[in-house]
Amino acid sequence: MKKLLAGFMLLIVLLAGCSSGSDFEITLREAPKYKAGESYPVVIEVMKDGEPVDGLEFAAYLEMAKMDHGTIELNFEDKGNGVYESSVELPMGGEWIANIEGESDGSAFEHVITFEVEKE
Numbered sequence: 174m175k176k177l178l179a180g181f182m183l184l185i186v187l188l189a190g191c192s193s194g195s196d197f198e199i200t201l202r203e204a205p206k207y208k209a210g211e212s213y214p215v216v217i218e219v220m221k222d223g224e225p226v227d228g229l230e231f232a233a234y235l236e237m238a239k240m241d242h243g244t245i246e247l248n249f250e251d252k253g254n255g256v257y258e259s260s261v262e263l264p265m266g267g268e269w270i271a272n273i274e275g276e277s278d279g280s281a282f283e284h285v286i287t288f289e290v291e292k293e
C-alpha cells in the first residue's frame with residue numbers, strides 16, 4: 174500500500190513537471206526600476222537543461238499586482254547566450270507581474286514572474 178502511494182505521488186510530480194508547456198527556465202535577470210519619466214532595462218534569461226536558448230520570440234505583458242494600470246506590452250531583443258532585453262517606463266514602483274508569452278517550434282509557452290520595482 175505504501176509503495177502504491179509512493180508511485181502515485183511520483184506520477185503526480187511527473188505530471189506537474191510536464192504541464193508547464195515547455196522546459197524553459199525563464200528568469201528575470203534585471204528588473205526595471207521606477208523614476209518618473211525614465212525608462213529602465215528589463216533583462217530576461219532563458220535556459221533549457223542548463224543551456225542558454227537563443228532565437229526565441231516572446232512578449233511580456235506587465236501589470237501591477239494590486240492596482241490597475243492596464244497592461245504594458247514589452248517586446249524583447251535577442252542578445253544571444255539566452256539573454257533577451259527590453260526596456261520600460263513604469264508608472265510606479267511596487268509589485269509587478271510579468272506574463273511572458275511566446276512560441277517555440279510551433280508550440281506556445283508561457284511563464285509568470287512576479288517582481289519588485291524599486292523607486293530610484
Ligand SMILES: [Cu+2]
Nearest residue numbers: 237240242265
Ligand atoms: Cu500602482
